[in-house]
Amino acid sequence: THVVSAYLIEQVKHGAQALMLFDTWGGILPALKFKSFDLDYIQKITHAVKAQCPNTPLVVFSKGCGFYLSELAQLGCHGLSLDWTIDLGMARKQVGDKVALQGNLHPKVLLQSDEVIRQEISNLLHSYGKGPGHVFNLGHGITPDVRPDAVQVLIDTVKEVSSKLNA
Incomplete structure (x- = not known):
């Protein structure tokens, strides 16, 4: 310690x-x-x-x-x-505005098709909802077998969905 x-x-x-x-x-x-x-x-x-x-x-x-x-x-x-085992919206309700929340996309989602990646990210961001206090991230480390273009899909989707949610 x-x-x-x-x-x-x-x-x-x-x-x-x-x-x-x-x-x-x-x-x-x-x-x-x-x-x-x-x-x-x-x-x-x-x-x-x-x-x-x-x-x-x-x-x-x-x-x-x-x-x-x-x-x-x-x-x-x-x-x-947060790791991927907890719903982001439920976590937000539980902690309120005491702390910011970071996460929590399952890293293996990035091994899926671009369509699945986009949908999972959209679901996660909609679960959190509108407002500040969320830093998008994976729920654990990225794995070496992830395609670099899948990471770009993640970045683009987070920007797109977040801007619409918080408009």
């Missing part, structure tokens, strides 16, 4: 303008263990970073932890990055 906090703080000292704390395995913990084995440590890291870098945005990604969004939103981070 101390090492991760120090590492994040050093990133800011060396020019990082925003930080993301990745917790890829939190979702595999039994519900009764999540707080003591995961949430408490994320909170310690978040508080340490905010104490030293109060103006640096901090986003927390805890894969598979959609059931704990309310608790994660109380940590004092600026945003929560």
Whole structure:
């Protein structure tokens, strides 16, 4: 915990303008263990970073932890990055405007046809709805087998659908 906090703080000292704390395995913990084995440590890291870098945005990604969004939103981070296992609109209702939401397209969607990519992105953005507080992203890392033109379809579709939604 101390090492991760120090590492994040050093990133800011060396020019990082925003930080993301990745917790890829939190979702595999039994519900009764999540707080003591995961949430408490994320909170310690978040508080340490905010104490030293109060103006640096901090986003927390805890894969598979959609059931704990309310608790994660109380940590004092600026945003929560979501994997694809939670509906973005439901997440927005659950956390309100406490934090921004980032995500949450399943990375494997980018292996589908352009038509499917466009439809999935449109569904996701419509689920969130109109207004600020959403950063479009994948729900986890992009895989090496994704076609570069599929990424361009993603970018173009996000721009197109977002501009129509927020017009």
